[in-house]
Structure formats: C-alpha cells, structure tokens
Amino acid sequence: MKITNDIRYVGVNDHEVDLFEGQYSVPNGMAYNSYVIIDEKIAVMDTVDARFTHEWLDNLEAELDGRRPDYLVVQHMEPDHSANIANFMKTYENAVIVSSDKSFKMMKQFFGVDFADRRIIIAEGDSLKLGKHTLSFVAAPMVHWPEVMVTYDSADKVLFSADGFGKFGALDIDEDWACEARRYYVGIVGKYGAQVQALLKKASTLDINIICPLHGPVLTENLSYYIGLYNTWSSYSVETEGIVIAYTSVYGNTKKAVLTLAEKLKEKGCPKVALNDLARCDMAEAVEDAFRYSKLILATTTYNAGIFPFMREFINHLTERGYKNRTVAFVENGSWAPLAAKTMKKMFEEAGSKVNFAETTVTIRSALSDDSMNSIDSLAGELCRDYIAQRSETANKNDLTALFNIGYGLYVVTSNDGKKDNGLIVNTVTQVTNTPNRVAVTINKENYSHHVIKQTGKMNVCCLSTEAPFSVFENFGFRSGRNADKFEGCAPLRSDNGLVFLPRYINSFMSLNVEQYIDVDTHGIFICSVTESRVISKTETMTYTYYQNNVKPKPNTNGKRGYVCKVCGYVYEGDELPEDFVCPLCKHGAADFEPIS
Numbered sequence: 001m002k003i004t005n006d007i008r009y010v011g012v013n014d015h016e017v018d019l020f021e022g023q024y025s026v027p028n029g030m031a032y033n034s035y036v037i038i039d040e041k042i043a044v045m046d047t048v049d050a051r052f053t054h055e056w057l058d059n060l061e062a063e064l065d066g067r068r069p070d071y072l073v074v075q076h077m078e079p080d081h082s083a084n085i086a087n088f089m090k091t092y093e094n095a096v097i098v099s100s101d102k103s104f105k106m107m108k109q110f111f112g113v114d115f116a117d118r119r120i121i122i123a124e125g126d127s128l129k130l131g132k133h134t135l136s137f138v139a140a141p142m143v144h145w146p147e148v149m150v151t152y153d154s155a156d157k158v159l160f161s162a163d164g165f166g167k168f169g170a171l172d173i174d175e176d177w178a179c180e181a182r183r184y185y186v187g188i189v190g191k192y193g194a195q196v197q198a199l200l201k202k203a204s205t206l207d208i209n210i211i212c213p214l215h216g217p218v219l220t221e222n223l224s225y226y227i228g229l230y231n232t233w234s235s236y237s238v239e240t241e242g243i244v245i246a247y248t249s250v251y252g253n254t255k256k257a258v259l260t261l262a263e264k265l266k267e268k269g270c271p272k273v274a275l276n277d278l279a280r281c282d283m284a285e286a287v288e289d290a291f292r293y294s295k296l297i298l299a300t301t302t303y304n305a306g307i308f309p310f311m312r313e314f315i316n317h318l319t320e321r322g323y324k325n326r327t328v329a330f331v332e333n334g335s336w337a338p339l340a341a342k343t344m345k346k347m348f349e350e351a352g353s354k355v356n357f358a359e360t361t362v363t364i365r366s367a368l369s370d371d372s373m374n375s376i377d378s379l380a381g382e383l384c385r386d387y388i389a390q391r392s393e394t395a396n397k398n399d400l401t402a403l404f405n406i407g408y409g410l411y412v413v414t415s416n417d418g419k420k421d422n423g424l425i426v427n428t429v430t431q432v433t434n435t436p437n438r439v440a441v442t443i444n445k446e447n448y449s450h451h452v453i454k455q456t457g458k459m460n461v462c463c464l465s466t467e468a469p470f471s472v473f474e475n476f477g478f479r480s481g482r483n484a485d486k487f488e489g490c491a492p493l494r495s496d497n498g499l500v501f502l503p504r505y506i507n508s509f510m511s512l513n514v515e516q517y518i519d520v521d522t523h524g525i526f527i528c529s530v531t532e533s534r535v536i537s538k539t540e541t542m543t544y545t546y547y548q549n550n551v552k553p554k555p556n557t558n559g560k561r562g563y564v565c566k567v568c569g570y571v572y573e574g575d576e577l578p579e580d581f582v583c584p585l586c587k588h589g590a591a592d593f594e595p596i597s
Contacts, residue, residue: 003035003210003218004156006133010034010044010059012052013170020168024187024284028180029170032056032080033214035160036063037153040131043071043098045151045160046214047084056084057091068092071120071128073135074099075162076148077106081214086111089118098122100139102147122149138202140164142195144188150199157209163189164199165226166215178229181216183288185233190291190321196234197553200227228489235471236325238294238504242272243383246286247299247331248279248308253367254333258299260368261331261376268384269391278310287317290326294504295383299331299362302340315344319351325467329358329379335366356467356539358382386536390493390503395534397496402508402533403431405463406439409541412462412476413441414500415452421492421500422481424449425473427544429461437530439512442523448482450524457514459526460499465539468505470551478568478586495532508535563593571596 001009011033020026032048034056042064048056060069069092074082085107089095097104098120108114122128124139133155140148143164151160167181189196211219211226219226232239243265249255255277262273274293276286290296300311328348332340341361348355360379364372381388388394406429414423428442441461443450453459464472475486492500501509512528542551555569562573568586572593581590 003212004158006038007153007156007158007212008036008038008063009218010036010056010063011171012048012055012059013172014049014052015170016051021188024168024183025282026168028168028173028175030080030168031171031215031217033212033216033218034060034081035212036060036069037130037133037135038063038067039133041070041129042067043073043128043130043133043135044069044088044095045073045212046075046081047072047088049080050083053084053087057087069095070130071095072097073128073151073160074103074107075151075160076145076214077103077110078145078163079110082107082110086113089115096120098128100147100149103149106147138199140195140199142192143199144192144195150203152206152208157207159203159206159208159211161211161213163214164196165211165213165219165230167213167217169216171217177217177226181226181229182233182239182292183284184215185230186288186291186321187284190233193234193236193322196230200231200234203227225489231471233291235469236291236322237469237471238325239292240272240294241387241503242274242293243270243295243297244274244276244286244289244293245297245299246276246278246290246311246314247297248277248301248310249299250301250303250308253364254299254301254331257331257333257362257364257368257372257376258297260373261297261299261362261380264377264380265384268380269387269394270384271387278308278314283310283314283317286314287321290318290323291321295327295329297329297331297379297383298344300333300340300344302332302334302338302343305337305339307340307343311340311344312347315347319348319353322353323348324354325469327356327358327383329360329383331362331364331376331379333364333366338363338365385538386504389534389536390501392494392496397532397534399508399533399535400437400530402463402510402535403434403437403439403530405508405535405541406431407541407543409543410464410468410473410547412464412472412502412506413443413449413453414460414462414502415449415456415458416499417448417452417456417481420481420485421487422449422452423462423476423486423500423502424481425477426461432527438515439510439528439530441512441526441528442520443526444523446522448480452481453514453526454517454524458497458499459512459514459528460495460497460501460509461512462502462506462509464542465505465507465537466542466546466550467539468542468551470553472502472505473547473551474568474585495534497531507537507539507541508533557596560596562596564596566592566594 015029035045128135330341362375511532516527518525563577
C-alpha cells in the first residue's frame with residue numbers, strides 16, 4: 001500500500017487472534033503495521049507478530065523490487081512488533097538495527113543477542129539521513145513501554161507514532177475509529193496519561209501531515225480530531241457528557257434499583273445513561289465508558305463483608321489507570337450489614353484517586369423501599385443538577401447566588417463576533433452594585449474578545465470550578481479567537497442572549513449587558529448589568545492560587561538556565577530574555593517570565 005511516493009505499508013492483518021494481549025476481545029482482528037521508506041538508503045519501520053513472518057517478508061520484498069534494506073528502525077520492543085527482528089537480520093545480512101539503548105537490552109532478553117556489531121544506538125534528538133528523507137527520533141518513554149521512540153520524517157511530514165494513535169481491528173474492516181481507539185487507549189496506554197501529554201507537547205512542535213501508528217489505520221485527514229481526542233484522554237478530561245452506571249446484582253433487586261435510577265436520570269435531563277452489568281458485559285468496554293463520561297454510579301451488593309468480585313475488579317481497573325476528574329456515586333445493597341459503599345469509597349481513597357464523591361448514597365436493605373426510592377430520587381437530582389441548570393426549559397435563570405461564586409478566581413468570558421463563538425480566560429471579575437446587580441469585567445485591549453465585546457455590548461462570564469483541567473486554559477488562554485475556533489468540535493450550550501456557556505468545568509455563569517466602558521490604558525473595564533444567572537454545581541470556584549498549585553503543570557527546569565513563563569511553564573533557555581519575546585505557547589510577553597532559580 002502506497003502512503004507517499006517513498007513510504008509504503010508492509011504490515012499484516014490478523015483475523016486469527018481472539019484476545020489481544022490475552023485479555024482484550026478483538027472480534028474484528030488486529031493490524032500489525034510496518035512501513036518501508038525507499039530512498040538512497042532504505043529504512044524499514046518495525047516488524048510484525050511472529051505468526052506472520054513470511055507474509056511480512058513477502059510484503060517487504062514486493063515493495064523493495066530487488067533492492068535490499070539498509071536499516072531496521074525498532075521503535076517498540078513489544079513482541080507483536082519486534083518478533084521478527086532476528087528473522088529480518090538473517091534475511092538481510094548487511095542491514096543495521098537503529099534503536100534505543102533500552103531496546104537493545106530487551107533484544108538480548110528476547111533473542112539472546114543484542115546485535116552489537118550491527119547496530120546504531122539512538123536517543124532523543126538524534127537523526128538518520130536516508131537521502132532526501134531525514135528521520136528524527138523523539139523519546140516516548142512509557143507510551144507505553146520504557147524504551148519507546150517515535151520517529152518523524154521531515155520530507156513527507158510523517159510521524160511514525162509507535163503504539164500512539166493505535167486501535168483494535170484489522171485494516172480490512174470498515175469501522176468507526178474512535179470507539180476501538182478509545183478502548184485500546186484506555187486499556188493499554190491509559191495508565192500513562194502524563195507521559196502521553198509530554199509526547200503530545202513534543203509533537204506540537206512538528207509539522208505533521210500523516211500519522212503512521214503500529215496498530216490501526218494510517219491517519220491522513222483531520223489530524224486535529226485525532227490529536228484532540230488523545231489530548232482529552234491523556235489529560236483525563238471528560239469526552240462526552242453523561243452518566244455511567246456499573247452494577248452487579250445477585251437476585252435482581254439491585255438491578256431493579258439501577259433501572260429505576262436510570263429512568264429518573266433521563267427524566268431529569270441526563271443526555272446519556274450507559275448501563276454496564278459487570279458480570280456479563282465486556283469489562284474493557286465498561287472501563288472505557290467510565291473514562292469517556294463525566295459521572296459514574298457504582299451499584300453492588302455487600303458480599304463477604306465487602307463487595308461483589310466483579311465490582312472489585314472493575315474498580316481496580318479504574319484506579320490502576322489513574323481514574324480522576326469525575327464524580328462518583330454509590331448504591332449499596334445489604335440484607336443485614338450494608339458495607340459496599342464504604343468498601344468502594346475506601347478503594348478510591350487508598351489509590352489516591354482524585355474524584356468527587358456524591359453527597360447522596362443510596363442504601364437498599366434487601367429490596368426497594370420508600371426510603372431507598374427517596375434516596376434514588378435525591379441522587380438523581382444531585383447528579384443532574386447541572387443538566388437541569390443547562391437546559392433552558394428547566395433552568396432557574398434568576399439564581400442570584402451565582403454572584404457568590406465571584407472572587408479572585410478564573411473565568412471564561414464568551415462572546416460572538418457574528419461569525420463564530422469566542423472565549424478567553426480572565427481573572428478580574430467584580431460585583432460592583434446589588435441594586436441593581438452590576439458586574440465589572442476587566443479585559444486586556446490586545447485580546448480579540450475586548451474588540452468583540454466593545455462592538456456587541458454583551459458577554460457571558462463562566463465561573464470555572466476546581467474541576468477544570470489545564471486543557472481549558474490552553475484552549476481559551478493560549479491562542480487568539482481571531483485565528484482559532486475555540487469551540488471547534490464542541491456542542492455548545494446557549495443562554496437566552498444567544499451566547500455560549502461552557503458545558504462542563506463551571507459552577508455558574510452570568511449573562512451581561514454592557515452599560516458603561518472605562519478606558520484604563522492597557523485594559524478596558526466593562527460595567528455590566530446581569531440579565532441571566534444560573535448555578536450549575538456546588539463545586540468550588542477555581543482561584544488563581546488553586547490554578548498555580550494544582551492545575552498548571554510544573555515546568556521541567558532541572559539543569560536548565562534561562563527563564564520560565566509564569567502562565568504556562570514554557571522554558572526559554574538563554575542568558576538574556578529579549579524584551580520583545582513572546583511565549584510560543586500562551587502568547588504572553590516577557591513580563592510574565594521569571595528567571596529559573
């Protein structure tokens with residue numbers, strides 16, 4: 001298969017495998033991808049599973065058309081990609097292996113030889129020139145093994161991404177990418193979100209037109225979609241609004257409670273309720289759902305003074321993968337001593353999971369009663385509070401307690417320039433009068449939003465909650481709405497004034513009409529009346545201190561000299577920071593940098 005004029009696909013499809021890595025059901029098989037770059041020198045990118053030796057060598061020989069390869073680049077030593085290294089080296093006796101030092105140590109373990117006389121050891125920043133193609137190597141440790149390197153070809157702007165951007169399923173099957181890529185990511189890579197984030201940051205500096213993973217299809221179009229999903233997954237952010245109910249039931253009473261709760265959630269506006277019977281469903285699918293949606297309800301019986309085994313297994317899957325940034329609620333059943341909720345909560349706490357526990361716990365004693373039905377109704381109301389507030393037909397649009405969430409916090413101010421929605425981060429919002437209710441919002445004149453709001457005279461102020469991840473600040477604070485669509489791929493929610501408010505990560509919002517404008521040199525102060533105010537959740541407001549201490553990534557300044565951006569953590573290495581320097585990430589100027597101590 002031709003990928004570019006010089007890059008060909010030589011991988012194989014596997015329809016014999018039933019369980020990938022011995023645990024993941026793959027009804028549509030798997031693809032083991034390998035590529036060859038044909039230039040003055042020829043480089044083969046990885047091998048395939050041991051069961052496809054001859055098919056792979058035949059594919060390679062057909063593309064070589066009589067030529068012989070010079071290099072075998074080994075990015076990842078997992079056997080489904082590395083099993084044919086020794087066979088390749090026997091077939092092509094003059095070829096050299098290009099890989100990391102850790103990989104060669106693993107080769108010794110797998111094959112009894114480390115190819116010391118036929119190897120090039122590479123590390124981060126090294127390159128290999130093939131002719132017009134130059135391969136640059138980027139370290140990707142723990143994505144998802146410690147030896148992993150990814151490779152960038154600057155000629156055709158191709159990223160060979162190892163297991164990154166992979167998915168279950170053979171290439172001769174037509175299926176949706178996201179579903180099986182999400183299950184693959186959560187199951188196999190999901191524990192290493194921080195490492196994936198580090199790799200995405202490195203990849204953001206590259207001009208990429210094509211992504212060639214080791215599993216799944218070659219990605220050639222709409223790369224922002226795939227990269228955006230990987231950013232969401234690896235930052236443990238919510239991908240889809242909704243509630244997952246994962247349950248076990250012995251005699252049917254817990255299941256009856258779950259079905260009742262599911263109906264009440266739908267009645268109160270929950271956009272999606274996903275049910276998973278843990279004793280019968282694909283466990284990997286249930287884990288995928290828990291990471292995809294915003295809230296999780298765990299319902300199980302007390303069993304041997306603990307919880308049902310399938311529920312224990314499910315929670316272990318979540319906690320070992322770093323489950324966080326979600327709301328978790330509990331439904332327990334017990335005939336004489338209900339202990340399930342206590343046990344489940346303790347499992348999350350002992351694992352250090354950063355989740356929010358619902359205030360309401362439903363306790364069932366054997367079967368549903370009036371008391372447990374009331375608890376179910378209370379839990380549904382608590383979990384759907386934000387959905388009720390978001391829907392125009394059910395919201396309290398004059399909830400002035402929203403003003404109590406104003407403090408020295410961080411906010412997303414939204415507007416619309418007549419063509420697209422826009423938003424920016426601000427930290428200066430103040431209530432100035434209460435009869436009538438007026439709010440002052442200060443915005444830097446250099447921001448595009450200042451220009452838009454001065455023209456339109458209206459805005460929404462969304463009060464960010466402590467649940468907001470760093471990706472929110474990257475999206476709304478590190479790029480201009482003139483050049484970027486900050487709501488691309490987002491299904492917007494709108495207030496009565498027609499402007500967007502954020503679907504998550506806020507505890508309230510206010511719609512404002514500008515009554516007065518005050519020019520204060522670099523900034524403008526908009527004095528506004530409140531036309532609508534809604535409280536979305538009880539989660540605390542994100543303060544600037546909380547952001548600095550808990551949300552903003554800590555910059556890696558070890559061994560470096562220079563300056564670090566106080567806003568985003570970008571490190572400028574050099575003795576002097578130019579006065580006109582602008583941070584390439586957040587676009588803040590030199591005044592927002594401080595010397596590395």
